[in-house]
Amino acid sequence: MTGRPVRIAVIGAGKIAEVGHIPGFIQAGARVAALCDIHSQNLSRLAAAYQIDRTYTDWRDMLADGEFDAVSVCTPPALHRDMVVASLEHGYATLVEKPMAPTLDDCQAMIDAADRTGKMLMVAHNQRFRAQHVFARQTLASGRLGQARRVHAVFAHGGPENWSPTGGWYFDPKLAGYGVLLDLGYHKIDLLRWLLGQEVIDARTFTATFEKPTTVDDTAVAILRFEQGTLATIAVSWAHHPDVPDSVTVSCEHGTLTVPSIPTEPVRVVEQRDTGEIVETTFHPDPSAGPGWFEMARAFVRAVRNGEASPLPGTEGKASLETVLKLYASAGL
Numbered sequence: 001m002t003g004r005p006v007r008i009a010v011i012g013a014g015k016i017a018e019v020g021h022i023p024g025f026i027q028a029g030a031r032v033a034a035l036c037d038i039h040s041q042n043l044s045r046l047a048a049a050y051q052i053d054r055t056y057t058d059w060r061d062m063l064a065d066g067e068f069d070a071v072s073v074c075t076p077p078a079l080h081r082d083m084v085v086a087s088l089e090h091g092y093a094t095l096v097e098k099p100m101a102p103t104l105d106d107c108q109a110m111i112d113a114a115d116r117t118g119k120m121l122m123v124a125h126n127q128r129f130r131a132q133h134v135f136a137r138q139t140l141a142s143g144r145l146g147q148a149r150r151v152h153a154v155f156a157h158g159g160p161e162n163w164s165p166t167g168g169w170y171f172d173p174k175l176a177g178y179g180v181l182l183d184l185g186y187h188k189i190d191l192l193r194w195l196l197g198q199e200v201i202d203a204r205t206f207t208a209t210f211e212k213p214t215t216v217d218d219t220a221v222a223i224l225r226f227e228q229g230t231l232a233t234i235a236v237s238w239a240h241h242p243d244v245p246d247s248v249t250v251s252c253e254h255g256t257l258t259v260p261s262i263p264t265e266p267v268r269v270v271e272q273r274d275t276g277e278i279v280e281t282t283f284h285p286d287p288s289a290g291p292g293w294f295e296m297a298r299a300f301v302r303a304v305r306n307g308e309a310s311p312l313p314g315t316e317g318k319a320s321l322e323t324v325l326k327l328y329a330s331a332g333l
Contacts, residue, residue, distance in 0.1 A: 006030040006304050007067070009092075011059045011083055012074030013037035013046045015164035016097055016293075020126065021072050022050050024297025027290060033068040039166060059083055063090045070304045073097060076175040077182070081106040084121065085113040093120040093304045095297075099186045100317030102177025104325065107318035114314060122300050122310045123317035127191045129295035131285040132259045132267050136248070137195050139257055139269060146253025148196055151232035153188040153248045156240035159212060170238075171214035178333070179216030181207065182324055184236040189224070190320035191248065192234075198226035199319070205327040210239040222327050263291060 008025050010017050013035055022032055034054040037043040047055045056062040063071070063086055071087040072095045073080055080101050087094040088110075100123050101107045114121035127133055140148060157163070160170040160183070169175040170183065193199060202225040207217035219237040226232065248259040255271035266282040273279060289295070299311040 006069050006301050007033040008070045008072055008301075008304075009034040009036070009062055009068045010072045010074060011036045011062070011087075012097075013039065013042040014074060014166060017072070017074040018046055018049075020291075020293030021074055021095075021097075021124075021297055022046065024290070024294040025072070025301060026050065027294055028298040028301040030297075030301045034062050034065075036062045042166065060086070063087060063092075066090065068092070070094065070300070072300075076169045076172075077102050077177050078175050081109050084110045088113040088117045088119045088121065091117065091119060093122075093300075095122045095124055095300045096317075097124045098126075098190070098317065099177070099182050099324070100314065100321055102182065104318060104322060107314060107321055111314040111318065114310075120303060120308075120310045121314045122303065123312050123314060124293075124296055125187070125190050125194075125312055125316065125320075126292035126296045127187050128194050128292070128312065129299065130263060130292035131289050131295075132263060132283070133191060133195065133248075133292075135267055135283045135285075136250070136257055136259050139267075140195060140250065140252070141197065145250075145255045145257065145269070145271060147228070148230045148250050148252050150251040151192060151196070151230060151248065152235075153192060153232065154235045154245045155184040155188055156235065156237035156246075157244040158241050159218070159238040171212060171216065173214075173216055176216065178324075178328060179207070179209070179212075179214065179220075180218050180236050180238045181205065181220040181222070181327060182321075184238075185220055185222060185234055185327070186320055186324050188234045188236065188248075189222075189323050190316070192224070192226075192232055193316075193320060193323075195248070195250070196226055196228075196230055198228050198230060200224050200323045200326075201227050203323055203326040204330045207328075207331050207333065212238055217333075220327070220331075224323070
């Protein structure tokens with residue numbers, strides 16, 4: 001690829017492609033060479049906005065035509081398996097949106113395809129790339145706060161129909177798989193696994209459907225036990241009004257770390273020293289830094305350009321899904 005930008009084809013012209021993947025790829029110096037979507041209105045609008053010359057309504061035709069280096073899959077979870085496996089088998093490094101899939105078998109099929117073809121598979125867990133979360137992980141890994149004992153994470157908003165006007169598929173179990181726990185809870189479960197460097201050994205949940213026109217959950221509260229004893233609660237909802245809480249608090253042996261909801265606000269670390277002194281420090285993210293989506297896209301482009309290993313392999317997506325499915329099972333779903 002010396003002398004030319006990485007060329008990426010995008011399957012799915014929905015909101016996440018519009019605000020995350022496509023502008024993220026462009027900012028990372030890549031070129032979006034082709035775009036596919038079954039909705040012609042979305043397809044033409046995004047193609048015009050980002051000057052994408054080649055458009056398709058059938059992803060199979062796009063893969064067959066080729067002339068790109070990588071594929072980004074931005075479709076509902078139940079569609080990921082076939083698209084990702086085919087992309088890898090066509091020889092393209094592939095980025096798949098979260099959640100990776102609604103079933104463990106689907107995840108494993110994608111992992112096996114990456115192993116079989118030798119092509120890179122990355123899962124788009126964008127919260128790992130948010131500057132506040134990177135700092136939080138470094139702080140916890142340093143050991144200065146001691147053992148992580150209790151964690152509380154929350155992610156809630158008024159519903160996916162407000163985020164994506166064409167996102168009615170979120171309420172369709174055949175396309176979405178499940179509800180808010182798979183959508184937003186998956187984010188926080190993956191984030192906590194990564195922040196703590198621990199796997200979940202026990203998981204329980206309560207779910208409810210308060211206001212959305214669906215049989216899937218629009219609200220859930222989960223309790224997790226991690227392998228080193230850390231206890232965590234996660235609250236997620238599509239029925240929260242009016243703001244968008246998206247935060248994490250980690251209470252440790254020697255202090256507390258708080259990541260606020262707003263990405264530009266500082267992380268607070270309150271530490272009790274051996275002398276009894278209470279010290280508060282803050283980490284202020286670079287205001288010019290992009291959102292987690294952009295840093296995730298940058299990591300993918302860099303790995304494709306340099307032939308590096310996946311920044312976030314399929315095994316990570318499968319591990320986070322396994323906990324989500326345990327939670328649903330505990331609720332009898």
